[in-house]
Amino acid sequence: MAESVDAVIVGAGMAGLVAAQHLREAGKSVKIIEKGKQPGGRVRTDEVQGFRLDRGFQVLLTAYPEAQRYFDYEALDLRNFESGALVFQGRRHNRFYNPQRHRDKFVPTLRSGLATVRDLTILMRLAARWKRATPAELFQQDQITTREYLKLQGFSNTFVDRFLEPFMTGIFLEQGLETPQRMFEFVMKMFSEAPAAIPAMGMGALADQLASKLPEGTIVYGEEVRNIRSGSVKTRSGKIFEAPIIIMATDPTNMLRNFVEEHQPYRSVVNLYFSADRAPFSDKLIALNYGGSRWVNNLAVLTNLSPKLAPEGKHLISVSVVRDTELGERDLQKLVKSELSQAFGPEVNDWQHLRSYFISRALPSPSVFDMELEDQDVIYQNGIYLAGDYLLNGSLQAALYSGRRAAEVALKKPAAQAKEVEVESASK
Structure with missing residues (x-):
């Protein structure tokens, strides 16, 4: 027997959770159908041997407007x-500090050799412009590549190659700096305005906080959607949910056949976690590895920020590999340890591997990076709506915003106009 509600949302990721919150606030009854066993989509945290591991190295840019709208930062116990960054190649280590946020470290940053006076002057000039500009204004810029933009601004090759390239590779998951200028400027604006942080208990706390705002039973876990009609959703187990509003807040390539061709592939990353008795460094900094032949792009000692992520006396180290590889897990571990032991000494060989995440669909790579959605952008068919960061750009900001927009549009569109169009799942 079918269960009837006002709205059904497919996927309990960030976009789906926000859409559900808006619909609930409008007085609508909602069901979220989630294939997994916990909320969050790509933003989840697993517990392994007493350690809390995010599925891929992720941070919260606390300046994100939508994050400020939806999250209680104090309750998340954010650690900044x-x-x-700590920048390294082999045994050579240098520290770079944002001149806008660490004026007292301007001279040490210069002495590091990573940036010239001209580089820092350009960076501060751009930061002042980013502060004046709204995110929407930044996304009106031309879509030249980040590399072209950096060259036009006059940054030195050393600063680009040793800091900006590995830093942006860790964010955009591509080494060529091909991501459009507008996305680079937006991200840099966010970094310059407020700290990057992680919740004390891991990034999964973001989804847990959003889910906690919904009535018990709103999220139906362990159910995979088989097909969707305008007006109903059917799961593989045979459950049917009827609703005049259906929001698909999950990876569309798993749900809609035509989206496989329409949207560009996702970018990938491998995230390895290690346990150590002693941290390789004590800074609350992301460490960046530079050089074209590198395997490790970035690493972070997460327990430097939050000891709650590991058992007492242990350190949790996150390592990101951003390059195509067909290596098996053991071979990749050996390469990573070999590279890091050159930088941080033989103690690296004593690190205990906890888990590796091979994430093939880590970040969407849309053909056009945008900031705002028109009504028609979230309408798939009348009565069926879309939400997800793939509609705009790969970011938490985009995921949260898209969920809000999908709910807003769904609430103002007459359900009576819905057409009986079946959408078969692309995954059989």
């Missing part, structure tokens, strides 16, 4: 990164 310092604004800068």
Whole structure:
């Protein structure tokens, strides 16, 4: 027997959770159908041997407008990164600090050899412009590549190659700096305005907080959607949910055949976690590895920020590999440890591997990076709506915003106009 509600949302990721919150606030009854066993989509945290591991290295940019709208930062017990990076190649280590946020470290940053006076002057000039500009204004810029933009601004090759390239690779998951200028400027604006942080208990706390705002039973876990009609959703187990509003807040390539061709592939990353008795460094900084032949792009000692992520006396180290590889897990571990032991000494060989995440669909790579959605952008068919960061750009900001927009549009569109169009799942 079918269960009838006002709205059905497919996927309990960030977009789906926000859409559900808006619909509930409008007085609508909602069911979220989630294939997994916990909320969050790509933003989840697993517990392994007493350690809390995010599925892929992720941070919260606390300046995100939508994040400020939806999250209670105090309740999340956020732990902030310092604004800068530890930059290394082999045994050569240098620290770079954001001149806007760490004026007292301007001279040490210059002495590091990573940036010239001209580089820092350009960076501060751009930061002042980013502060004045709204995110929407930044996304009106031309879609030249980040590399072209950096060259036009006059940054030195050393600063680009040793800091900006590995830093942006860790964010955009591509080494060529091909991501459009507008996305680079938006991200840099966010970094310059407020700290990057992680919740004390891991990034999964973001989804847990959103889910906790919904009535018990709103999310139906362990159910995979088989097909969708305008007006109903059927799961593989045979359950049917009827609703005049259906929001698909999950990876569309798993649900809609035509989206496989319409949207560009996702970018991938491998995230390895290690346990150590002693941290390789004590800074609350992301460490960046530079050099074209590198395997490791970035690493972070997460327990430097939050000891709650590991058992007492242990350190949790997150390592990201951003390059195509067909290596098996053991071979990749050996390469990673070999590279890091050159940088941080033989103690690296004593690190205990906890888990590796091979994430083939880590970040969407749309053909056009945007900031705002028109009504028609979230309408798939009358009565069926879309939500997800793939509609705009790969970011938490985009995921949260798209969920809100899908709910807003669904609430103002007459359900009576819905057509009986079946959408078969692309995954059989």
